[in-house]
Amino acid sequence: MKILITGGAGFIGSHLTERLLGMGHKVFVIDNLWTGKLSNLESVQEDKNFHLVVDTILNESVMNELIFKADEIYHLAAAVGVRNIMDHPVETLEINVKGTEVVLRLANRFKKKVFIASTSEIYGKHVEHTLAEDDNRVMGTVKKRRWAYACSKTLDEFLALAYHDEKKLPVVIGRLFNTVGPRQTGQYGMVLPNFVQSALLGKPITVHGDGTQSRSFTHVDDVLDAMIGLMNEPKAIGDVFNIGTDNEVTIKELAEKVKEMTGSSSEIEYIPYEKAYGPGFEDMERRCPNIDKIRNLIGFEPKHDLESIIQSVIDYFKS
Numbered sequence: 512m513k514i515l516i517t518g519g520a521g522f523i524g525s526h527l528t529e530r531l532l533g534m535g536h537k538v539f540v541i542d543n544l545w546t547g548k549l550s551n552l553e554s555v556q557e558d559k560n561f562h563l564v565v566d567t568i569l570n571e572s573v574m575n576e577l578i579f580k581a582d583e584i585y586h587l588a589a590a591v592g593v594r595n596i597m598d599h600p601v602e603t604l605e606i607n608v609k610g611t612e613v614v615l616r617l618a619n620r621f622k623k624k625v626f627i628a629s630t631s632e633i634y635g636k637h638v639e640h641t642l643a644e645d646d647n648r649v650m651g652t653v654k655k656r657r658w659a660y661a662c663s664k665t666l667d668e669f670l671a672l673a674y675h676d677e678k679k680l681p682v683v684i685g686r687l688f689n690t691v692g693p694r695q696t697g698q699y700g701m702v703l704p705n706f707v708q709s710a711l712l713g714k715p716i717t718v719h720g721d722g723t724q725s726r727s728f729t730h731v732d733d734v735l736d737a738m739i740g741l742m743n744e745p746k747a748i749g750d751v752f753n754i755g756t757d758n759e760v761t762i763k764e765l766a767e768k769v770k771e772m773t774g775s776s777s778e779i780e781y782i783p784y785e786k787a788y789g790p791g792f793e794d795m796e797r798r799c800p801n802i803d804k805i806r807n808l809i810g811f812e813p814k815h816d817l818e819s820i821i822q823s824v825i826d827y828f829k830s
């Protein structure tokens with residue numbers, strides 16, 4: 512098959528590129544290298560089935576040609592990382608809203624199947640229980656910039672479902688929960704690469720707030736299993752799935768675990784959110800998925816526990 516990956520030079524996109532090439536597909540990547548990097552694609556550069564276009568997904572003539580040629584599309588291009596979203600709110604909204612609009616409109620022109628990479632952020636400030644796909648969303652005020660990201664991705668989901676229901680476009684939506692693994696950079700705020708790098712360098716491990724906020728981390732290889740599994744399952748079309756693990760951990764516990772596993776002498780330092788992200792920031796206190804839906808449909812079972820996830824990131828930074 513010929514597969515188009517938008518954002519294929521990013522952390523998840525580059526792993527997906529390698530995986531799909533390994534499965535014998537021809538892979539076309541479009542990436543504007545905002546947060547993606549050519550070095551992420553080093554291992555596939557010489558592969559005759561790999562084609563890279565460095566451009567924005569907002570370039571409709573280029574996208575028209577790529578989508579025309581493709582049999583299916585994985586749409587991963589988006590603004591990523593809390594720091595990026597806080598620092599570049601206009602670009603975040605533009606790329607997430609307009610970019611997905613371009614992808615869906617052109618995919619519909621040629622009726623090509625699309626995977627839309629969405630995010631657990633869209634659930635907002637839920638704390639009560641693990642998050643299931645049909646739960647209500649709890650959004651903060653528009654004065655808190657973080658929620659712009661959640662709302663832009665929510666709009667992407669609405670648009671994808673609208674194209675499916677009204678135009679019969681085959682779409683599959685995956686909500687990714689804190690994907691981590693080798694190649695993820697800490698540059699845009701992500702906690703695990705930041706903790707591991709600080710621990711290895713003997714620098715303070717900085718926890719935002721009091722560290723009682725929790726997350727569930729998923730290894731990128733498990734995320735790929737889920738995404739490809741959903742795209743290969745006709746019953747997933749027109750529906751939304753959580754992609755994650757239910758290994759909830761507080762950020763304080765994560766810092767302690769990273770310190771222990773790296774044997775680091777780093778201090779664990781607690782800093783206020785405002786110091787980390789500036790005013791206008793609001794965190795999610797808890798975020799853990801219910802993954803029954805994907806489990807029941809494609810038998811998805813994450814293979815990496817928290818220790819092996821942390822170890823893979825330590826190994827990556829050490830090498």
Ligand code: UDP
Nearest residue numbers: 593700701702703705717718719724762794
């Ligand atoms: N965080 C932290 N120290 C860091 C980076 C992040 O304590 O150096 C916290 C962050 O405030 C949040 C959690 O770790 O509570 C997860 O942050 P990340 O940006 O990785 O993901 P998200 O907030 O999107 O879940």
